[in-house]
Amino acid sequence: MKRRWGDRVLEIGAVLAFVAALGMVFFYAPREATMGDIQRIFYFHVASAWIGFFGFFVTFAASILYLATSSTHITGGRHWDILALSSAEVGLGFISMTVATGSLWAKPVWGTYWTWEPRLTISAVQWLLYVAYVMLRGSTANEARVARFAAVYGILAFVTVPLSWFAIRWWRTIHPQILVGGEMALTSRMLQTLFASLVAFTLVYVALLRQRMALEWTRDRWMATLETLKGEG
Amino acid sequence: MPPNLLIAYAVFCGVPLGMAIVFAIRRRAIERHLRQHRKA
Numbered sequence: 001m002k003r004r005w006g007d008r009v010l011e012i013g014a015v016l017a018f019v020a021a022l023g024m025v026f027f028y029a030p031r032e033a034t035m036g037d038i039q040r041i042f043y044f045h046v047a048s049a050w051i052g053f054f055g056f057f058v059t060f061a062a063s064i065l066y067l068a069t070s071s072t073h074i075t076g077g078r079h080w081d082i083l084a085l086s087s088a089e090v091g092l093g094f095i096s097m098t099v100a101t102g103s104l105w106a107k108p109v110w111g112t113y114w115t116w117e118p119r120l121t122i123s124a125v126q127w128l129l130y131v132a133y134v135m136l137r138g139s140t141a142n143e144a145r146v147a148r149f150a151a152v153y154g155i156l157a158f159v160t161v162p163l164s165w166f167a168i169r170w171w172r173t174i175h176p177q178i179l180v181g182g183e184m185a186l187t188s189r190m191l192q193t194l195f196a197s198l199v200a201f202t203l204v205y206v207a208l209l210r211q212r213m214a215l216e217w218t219r220d221r222w223m224a225t226l227e228t229l230k231g232e233g
Numbered sequence: 234m235p236p237n238l239l240i241a242y243a244v245f246c247g248v249p250l251g252m253a254i255v256f257a258i259r260r261r262a263i264e265r266h267l268r269q270h271r272k273a
Contacts, residue, residue: 214260
């Protein structure tokens with residue numbers, strides 16, 4: 001399958017936005033007074049977490065649509081299934097980066113790479129749940145059954161996203177908050193850098209999602225070819 | 234610059250790039266199989 005020129009433009013745009021955001025993190029955003037340069041991890045860490053959460057939301061929504069259309073739709077809702085599994089895989093990549101870089105930030109600031117406080121504990125559970133989802137999708141058992149089970153799993157696993165979001169508000173936690181008393185605890189340059197990082201990560205997410213979906217469509221064509229060959233043999 | 238900051242940004246650059254490379258390699262491998270079967 002030839003990839004469309006739109007995908008190429010999207011990929012180039014994502015790379016340019018990523019490089020621009022990287023430049024802003026190191027040369028535009030001011031040095032934070034208390035933490036110093038290590039605070040610069042924050043911009044990509046937060047953007048990565050938000051896009052990871054968005055990726056899991058797409059899996060959640062696509063799983064509902066798959067279950068709603070799989071019995072009635074001519075194509076069996078396969079496109080929703082592909083969207084759900086692709087978004088979970090890409091989202092897991094973003095959440096993995098969030099967890100790893102959060103630990104790298106925590107060592108000089110908290111004095112430890114990891115502590116079992118509410119936000120970090122929920123993040124660990126969430127990461128394991130989506131690793132299990134990806135492993136489930138790699139199963140060679142009956143594909144339609146696996147897809148239905150994964151759709152239900154994808155809907156239930158999404159509960160970790162609001163839990164993680166509200167963990168720093170509901171429970172006593174040492175994880176920093178961006179919103180303090182309804183206001184952003186950032187200067188305007190910091191906010192602009194965070195916004196640029198968010199735009200860059202959104203473009204990277206869409207480009208990776210389209211690439212992963214193209215891989216799955218190609219795999220479907222390969223499976224169809226194998227079925228035809230079996231029929232002829 | 235603190236070393237943890239540089240490692241973190243290496244992770245931010247490496248993971249998306251790694252994912253893009255893995256997806257492209259897997260897709261091209263399947264496409265190659267498809268082309269070979271069409272020729273046969």
